[in-house]
Amino acid sequence: MIWLFDLDNTLVGRDDAFAAWAAAAVSASDGTEADLAAIVAADEGGFSRKADLARVIVDRLGWDDDVPAAVERFRAGIRDHVRAYDGVLFSLDVLRAAGHRVAVVTNGDSAQQRGKIARCAVEPHVDAIVVSDEEGVAKPDPRILEIALERLGAADVDRRSVWMVGDAAHADVAVGRAAGTRTAWVSHGRAWQGADRPDVVAATTREVIALAASPEVSRRA
Missing domain, CATH: 3.40.50.1000 (HAD superfamily/HAD-like)
Incomplete structure (x- = not known):
């Protein structure tokens, strides 16, 4: 076989890893439960466009990162938690x-x-x-x-x-x-x-x- x-x-x-990273990122940025829910929803179970997800994260958490840097930041977070x-x-x-x-x-x-x-x-x-x-x-x-x-x-x-x-x-x-x-x-x-x-x-x-x-x-x- x-x-x-x-x-x-x-x-x-993978989704568990993203959720764990997102929760930590929201907490570190003094975000809210609404921010966390919006970020997890924007991920679409890993099938969203990465640039679109990065824009939601940057907007919600007030990051100074540009889109490519934000993408690498959450990708690294997933790798760390998976x-x-x-x-x-x-x-x-x-x-x-x-x-x-x-x-x-x-x-x-x-x-x-x-x-x-x-x-x-x-x-x-x-x-x-x-x-x-x-x-x-x-x-x-x-x-x-x-x-x-x-x-x-x-x-x-x-x-x-x-x-x-x-x-x-x-x-x-x-x-x-x-x-x-x-x-x-x-x-x-x-x-x-x-x-x-x-x-x-x-x-x-x-x-x-x-x-x-x-x-x-x-x-x-």
Whole structure:
């Protein structure tokens, strides 16, 4: 079996890290709960334009930074606060010990994503890492999964033996479907919107892995 994992909010708690950094930044600037709520909302779960988010932060907190400096400031804050989810790297080790191949497939700025990967010590637990900024193609474009499969030596593998696992329906589930793989959605307690559900849905990445690797689900391939 081949496993392709999103990074942010799948293997590592990116939104938790942003929220922790934002709370500290607001406190340091004598901001208010309203400022914190506005900054977290402007982040849009990591999918907002970084310059737009920086402008909200600068305006709310009265920073003297220009937009590029503010972007780097909050990116550094995320890197400082990010952590791998409890037990998830062990789950990757279990998959690999069973002979499965594992890759990270992540959208984002190369330095930022590599920084989070290094901070959380993800690399020793996977066989390949693919970052959109380094490849010139991003999820949901299926070409990024083809790159990952090639790096794993599995370019010709039956796509029904491949799992794309992630928390973002519009990127992770969509790219899996476009590439013809099986899809697993990490819901974090959210309800799936729409009728066409992924193959597996669970609240946490570890639960997703356990369900997807179960004999019952494996027989559906």
